[in-house]
Structures are given as structure tokens and as C-alpha cells.
Amino acid sequence: MMENASIKEFTKNRDTELVAAFHLFNQYTQRLEEAYNQLQSRVKEIDREMAHTNRCLKDKVQELDSLTKYLNSLLSSIHSGVIAVNLKGEVSTLNTAAEKILNLKVSEAIGKRVEFIFKNSDGSIPLLLLALERGRNCIDVERKIETNHGMLKWIESSVSLIRDANENTIGAVEVFRDLSEIRELETRLRNADKLAAVGAMAACIAHEIRNPLNGIEGFSALLARDFEDSDPRKKLVKNIIQGTKNLNKSVTDLLIFARPLRLKLRNNSISEILNKTLFFVTEDMKQKGITNILIRKEYNFDTDCLRCDPEKLHQAFLNLCFNAIQSMVRGGCLTIFTRLAEDDAQGSIQVGIRDTGAGIEKEVVHKIFDPFFTTKQEGTGLGLAIVSRIIEAHNGKIYVESVEGKGTTFYINLPRNGNFNTDIFNDANLKNEALVPQLV
Numbered sequence: 001m002m003e004n005a006s007i008k009e010f011t012k013n014r015d016t017e018l019v020a021a022f023h024l025f026n027q028y029t030q031r032l033e034e035a036y037n038q039l040q041s042r043v044k045e046i047d048r049e050m051a052h053t054n055r056c057l058k059d060k061v062q063e064l065d066s067l068t069k070y071l072n073s074l075l076s077s078i079h080s081g082v083i084a085v086n087l088k089g090e091v092s093t094l095n096t097a098a099e100k101i102l103n104l105k106v107s108e109a110i111g112k113r114v115e116f117i118f119k120n121s122d123g124s125i126p127l128l129l130l131a132l133e134r135g136r137n138c139i140d141v142e143r144k145i146e147t148n149h150g151m152l153k154w155i156e157s158s159v160s161l162i163r164d165a166n167e168n169t170i171g172a173v174e175v176f177r178d179l180s181e182i183r184e185l186e187t188r189l190r191n192a193d194k195l196a197a198v199g200a201m202a203a204c205i206a207h208e209i210r211n212p213l214n215g216i217e218g219f220s221a222l223l224a225r226d227f228e229d230s231d232p233r234k235k236l237v238k239n240i241i242q243g244t245k246n247l248n249k250s251v252t253d254l255l256i257f258a259r260p261l262r263l264k265l266r267n268n269s270i271s272e273i274l275n276k277t278l279f280f281v282t283e284d285m286k287q288k289g290i291t292n293i294l295i296r297k298e299y300n301f302d303t304d305c306l307r308c309d310p311e312k313l314h315q316a317f318l319n320l321c322f323n324a325i326q327s328m329v330r331g332g333c334l335t336i337f338t339r340l341a342e343d344d345a346q347g348s349i350q351v352g353i354r355d356t357g358a359g360i361e362k363e364v365v366h367k368i369f370d371p372f373f374t375t376k377q378e379g380t381g382l383g384l385a386i387v388s389r390i391i392e393a394h395n396g397k398i399y400v401e402s403v404e405g406k407g408t409t410f411y412i413n414l415p416r417n418g419n420f421n422t423d424i425f426n427d428a429n430l431k432n433e434a435l436v437p438q439l440v
Contacts, residue, residue, distance in 0.1 A: 292331030327357025360402040
């Protein structure tokens with residue numbers, strides 16, 4: 001009986017504990033379900049918050065992207081050059097106008113020190129670095145700079161320091177404009193005033209000097225016939241004749257330079273003009289006994305035709321070739337080439353005349369086209385000035401590259417078709433200025 005009672009008691013206790021365990025399990029299950037539901041609700045809430053945050057972030061990114069594009073477009077549309085540097089003087093921003101003025105690409109400038117991009121021509125510290133060093137802005141400073149390609153430019157600049165929200169300096173920005181064309185026009189205007197005076201003087205020279213020269217040369221030629229070749233006086237007379245020829249040429253150059261050019265335009269083959277020029281050069285070399293100079297022709301016949309005055313261009317090319325021959329006193333190579341001009345929207349033809357002569361001193365190379373500037377003892381300084389005027393009359397451009405001891409190259413860019421606005425003398429004036437015949 002006692003054993004049955006114990007079993008019943010045990011069974012009763014076990015059932016009670018089991019019921020309690022199930023009850024506790026149900027409570028935990030309900031709590032877990034509630035926690036899961038709360039967690040699920042929180043996840044949904046977080047998802048909504050993240051979606052809202054993502055939308056806001058996307059809007060901010062789009063706004064920032066739009067603002068960046070707007071600022072880039074604004075910088076690109078500004079005609080003035082804009083260049084910004086950090087505190088180390090390294091370029092961080094460069095706009096399109098600055099690329100064009102400095103003749104470089106953004107990829108060539110970003111991250112580089114500003115003095116490697118351009119520097120003051122006098123060697124002084126760049127304005128951007130000066131502003132950072134002194135801690136103050138520089139307004140409307142005009143100066144001459146030299147780019148890393150060796151080009152000289154007149155620019156007017158203003159530099160401002162860049163500050164953050166706490167007024168700490170974090171860099172500097174320079175806004176500048178190219179004054180080179182303005183300075184060139186001012187130079188042309190001054191030269192035009194000089195030419196007006198030269199023109200008046202040249203008219204007097206033509207009448208007062210040329211007529212006596214003609215008589216001196218004529219009578220000297222007659223006098224030379226009276227002497228035998230072995231007579232030393234004949235050599236003196238020939239020197240007189242040569243002197244009158246040189247003086248007559250100087251008067252001719254002065255007249256050509258002083259008067260407006262009259263272009264007779266027609267379609268021509270540039271190679272034919274150059275071949276004619278080289279024929280005269282070759283004959284001149286034969287007469288002078290020059291045999292140590294090689295002439296090479298490198299023509300691109302795909303770029304051969306243009307509208308021009310062939311006689312004027314022949315005169316310009318002849319002058320450049322003679323100068324090249326004179327520079328190669330120990331011999332060398334004269335190369336004439338034609339090709340399409342690079343980076344030229346007009347599709348201009350480029351003519352190059354290259355020699356391996358003595359070269360031109362760096363200090364004077366920028367003066368060689370100035371009227372009356374010469375490095376020759378017997379020169380008038382008008383030859384290259386006349387060449388420059390002929391090229392400009394064709395709306396072309398001429399520039400030079402030279403290395404002392406290695407040689408010189410003249411590049412002439414000529415548009416195939418252009419509007420030529422050149423002053424014209426009437427026929428009466430042209431007849432009055434006809435060249436005096438050379439007597440031999």
C-alpha cells in the first residue's frame with residue numbers, strides 16, 4: 001500500500017512539474033514571439049530609415065554632381081584663365097582658358113608645382129607662391145611669363161587666397177587674361193607710325209639717291225670697258241659698281257618695306273614656287289662656288305595647292321634660303337619641307353626652311369623680324385621684316401626655332417583660302433617705283 005501511495009505521489013508531482021514546465025515554455029515562446037515581432041518591426045523601421053537616408057544621400061550626390069558640373073561648366077565658359085594651387089604650390093584646378101593660354105593639358109598640370117607650369121620671365125617667384133608666402137591677395141598685376149614650352153606671354157593676373165570655414169588658408173587661386181595680342185597690336189600701331197615716316201623718307205630717297213646711283217653705275221660700267229682685265233684700276237671700278245648695286249638694293253628694300261603690298265592672287269602649287277626658289281638658290285651657289293651644302297626637298301603633295309601671290313612668296317622664300325646658306329659657312333644641309341599645319345582649324349599649309357648653320361642667339365631671336373634689326377655688318381635689317389610682311393599679307397604666320405651651333409628652322413603657315421585685306425597702290429605709283437635696271 002505504501003509503495004502504491006508513493007507511486008501516486010510521484011506521478012502527481014511529476015504531472016505538476018510537467019504542467020509547470022509547459023507553462024513556462026509557453027511563456028518563453030510568447031516572449032520570443034513578441035521579441036521577434038518587435039525585432040521585425042524594428043528591422044522594417046530601420047529599412048524605412050535606410051531607404052530614406054539612401055534617397056537623401058542620392059539626392060545629395062546628384063546635387064553635388066550637378067553643382068560640380070555647374071562649377072566646371074562655369075570655369076570652362078570663363079574666357080580668363082583660372083588656376084588654383086594648394087599650400088604646397090601644387091596645381092589642383094585648371095580651366096579650359098588656362099589650358100589654351102599656357103598651351104598644355106590638365107593632365108600635364110594637375111599635381112605639379114606651379115613653377116613647372118609657367119614662371120615669370122625675369123626669374124622671380126610666381127605670383128601664386130608669392131601670395132601664399134605673404135598671406136595676402138595680389139590684384140591686377142601685369143607681367144611677362146614663360147610657359148614650360150618656352151612661349152612668352154603677357155598676362156594680367158589677380159591672386160586670391162582660398163580659406164576654409166575656419167578662415168584657415170588652404171590654397172590660392174589666380175585669374176589671368178592673355179594680353180599678348182593686345183601688346184602685339186600696340187607694337188604694330190607703333191610700327192605703323194614709324195612706317196609712315198619711313199614711307200615719306202623713302203619717297204625722297206627714291207628720287208634723290210636712285211637717279212645719281214643710276215648715273216654712277218652706268219658711267220662706272222663704261223669706264224670699266226676702257227681698262228684691261230690686268231689693270232688694277234678695273235678692280236676698283238668693279239668695286240664702285242658693286243657698291244652702287246648694294247646701295248640700290250638697300251633703297252629697294254626700304255621702298256618695298258615702306259609701301260603697302262599689292263597681292264596678285266591666284267591658285268598655285270606651293271611645290272612649284274619652292275622649286276623655282278631652289279633653282280635660283282642653286283644657281284647662286286654655283287656662281288659663288290659653294291659645293292659643301294646639300295639641298296633636300298621633303299614635300300607632302302597632298303597639301304600642295306593654295307591661293308596666293310607666287311612672286312611675293314618666291315621673294316620671301318628666297319630671302320630665307322639665302323639667309324640659311326649664309327649661316328652655313330662650313331657647309332651643311334638645307335631642308336625644305338611642306339605639310340599640313342598642326343592644330344590649325346583652317347587646314348593651313350606649313351612650309352619649313354631648316355638649316356644646320358650657326359643658329360641665332362637666344363637673346364635676339366625674338367627681334368629678328370623687327371625692322372632695321374640686323375646682326376650682319378652689311379645688313380639693312382629689312383630682309384626678314386619684308387618676309388614677315390609678305391606672310392602677314394597672306395593672313396599667314398611665321399615663327400622660328402633656333403639652337404646656337406645646331407641650326408635654325410623657319411615655319412610658315414599659309415591658309416589655303418583666306419580673305420586678304422591688303423592696301424593697293426595704283427598703277428601710276430607702281431610705275432614710279434620700278435626698280436632701276438642693273439648695269440654690268
